Amino acid sequence: MTKYGRTLQIGPTDLTSEKRTPRHPLHLIPEAARASFVPYAPYDFSVLGSEADMTRLTPGRPQADGDYIKITGKITDQYGRPIKNSMIEVWNANKYGRYTHIEDFSGLQLDPNFLGTGRMISDDDGNYEFWTVRPGQYLALPDISRWRPKHIHFSIRGGSSRLITQMYFKNDPHNDRDPMRILMGDNFEQNIGKQYDIEGDEFDCGYKFDIVIGGRNPTFFENDLT
Amino acid sequence: MPHSDRKINQLKLTNEDTLGPYYPISLCDNDNMNMIKIHSGIVHKATGEKIIIKGCIKDKNGSLAHGCLLEFWQANEHGIYRSPDEENNDKIDPWFTGYARHRTMDGNFKLTTIKPGVNNDLDMPRAPNITLTIFSDGIMRLVTQLFFDGEESNETDPLLLSIPKEMRKRLLLKAMTRADDGTTIYNIEINMSGENETPFFDDLLS
Numbered sequence: 001m002t003k004y005g006r007t008l009q010i011g012p013t014d015l016t017s018e019k020r021t022p023r024h025p026l027h028l029i030p031e032a033a034r035a036s037f038v039p040y041a042p043y044d045f046s047v048l049g050s051e052a053d054m055t056r057l058t059p060g061r062p063q064a065d066g067d068y069i070k071i072t073g074k075i076t077d078q079y080g081r082p083i084k085n086s087m088i089e090v091w092n093a094n095k096y097g098r099y100t101h102i103e104d105f106s107g108l109q110l111d112p113n114f115l116g117t118g119r120m121i122s123d124d125d126g127n128y129e130f131w132t133v134r135p136g137q138y139l140a141l142p143d144i145s146r147w148r149p150k151h152i153h154f155s156i157r158g159g160s161s162r163l164i165t166q167m168y169f170k171n172d173p174h175n176d177r178d179p180m181r182i183l184m185g186d187n188f189e190q191n192i193g194k195q196y197d198i199e200g201d202e203f204d205c206g207y208k209f210d211i212v213i214g215g216r217n218p219t220f221f222e223n224d225l226t
Numbered sequence: 227m228p229h230s231d232r233k234i235n236q237l238k239l240t241n242e243d244t245l246g247p248y249y250p251i252s253l254c255d256n257d258n259m260n261m262i263k264i265h266s267g268i269v270h271k272a273t274g275e276k277i278i279i280k281g282c283i284k285d286k287n288g289s290l291a292h293g294c295l296l297e298f299w300q301a302n303e304h305g306i307y308r309s310p311d312e313e314n315n316d317k318i319d320p321w322f323t324g325y326a327r328h329r330t331m332d333g334n335f336k337l338t339t340i341k342p343g344v345n346n347d348l349d350m351p352r353a354p355n356i357t358l359t360i361f362s363d364g365i366m367r368l369v370t371q372l373f374f375d376g377e378e379s380n381e382t383d384p385l386l387l388s389i390p391k392e393m394r395k396r397l398l399l400k401a402m403t404r405a406d407d408g409t410t411i412y413n414i415e416i417n418m419s420g421e422n423e424t425p426f427f428d429d430l431l432s
């Protein structure tokens with residue numbers, strides 16, 4: 001009667017993962033309960049256009065330290081259909097690897113011109129764009145000198161779509177030892193921003209990061225919408 | 227088209243990843259752990275029996291799991307979820323979305339809501355329940371559903387019946403006390419791992 005699904009894997013060398021990962025196999029959801037597991041976030045989002053510019057606190061303020069990069073991409077389901085009007089929240093460390101978060105106790109250098117969070121809404125074609133500084137690496141576990149590679153955090157929410165993920169950078173020397181990256185295996189490729197050149201000196205470069213939401217992060221209610 | 231062909235044509239999914247410890251608290255400023263009032267300062271509110279749920283999230287060692295992002299999802303007093311399929315249902319409560327989220331600093335949470343009802347129009351009616359999603363550092367998304375202790379419909383709920391009997395009580399909200407205004411306060415302890423580990427569900431393979 002009881003049916004089991006996956007047993008979750010613990011991220012290697014990740015102490016928090018060791019403490020927080022359930023050991024018991026996950027229980028499969030019976031068909032009659034399936035739909036109830038898909039929250040439908042109301043589309044009542046509003047953001048300011050300037051929230052997509054993380055290189056400065058507010059329009060007209062000086063820019064933060066570091067290289068300015070533009071991240072662009074398209075959010076779709078696994079059939080390539082755009083996921084529109086979803087709320088995209090992003091956060092990353094500053095040039096020195098420090099988060100502005102009140103619980104970042106690393107002591108790394110703060111930058112008074114960097115907030116470290118941004119928000120935007122995907123357009124009718126599922127596209128999004130924001131500007132930030134290239135994040136620094138940071139030492140996540142000093143005792144075993146495990147670094148986190150450069151990365152930008154993403155949360156996407158809207159309707160029945162839900163995904164929390166991170167964008168990584170190609171050839172970062174710390175990528176291969178990252179616990180969650182190890183769990184991704186060969187599919188890690190999907191989480192690397194594809195670098196492209198940008199004319200002029202406003203940006204160091206751009207990264208294209210297309211996001212495909214599906215599987216357990218369902219979008220099935222939207223399938224009926226046009 | 228055979229199932230296997232369809233699979234080949236699908237795009238590769240972006241991997242989900244851990245939330246990390248630094249989800250910006252300010253991004254939750256406008257979120258609300260009171261599902262009864264979706265707007266502040268407005269007369270209208272959700273209909274149904276007001277309840278309060280006080281809970282905590284603990285790790286393998288029994289310590290509070292700080293920094294979790296919690297998301298709640300439930301049906302209204304008639305057992306109807308606010309999904310697009312139901313927008314024309316006259317049992318939809320316009321002042322109730324059934325959705326709340328919260329980043330807990332210390333691992334404790336308090337949700338004010340209405341008690342979800344039972345939708346008897348379904349072939350297999352569900353017992354009143356609240357879906358809980360947990361994001362945190364070190365894990366991918368965890369999901370489970372919380373039920374109300376002593377509810378007769380628990381005996382026939384397809385999800386509760388699908389897990390071993392001895393585990394069911396770990397999903398039960400227990401009525402412990404009452405607030406000054408008479409509101410019932412329920413308690414629950416979620417154990418991410420270890421002894422009394424909370425049953426979690428696989429929404430990937432199911």
Ligand SMILES: [Fe+3]
Nearest residue numbers: 151153246248
């Ligand atoms: Fe991070």
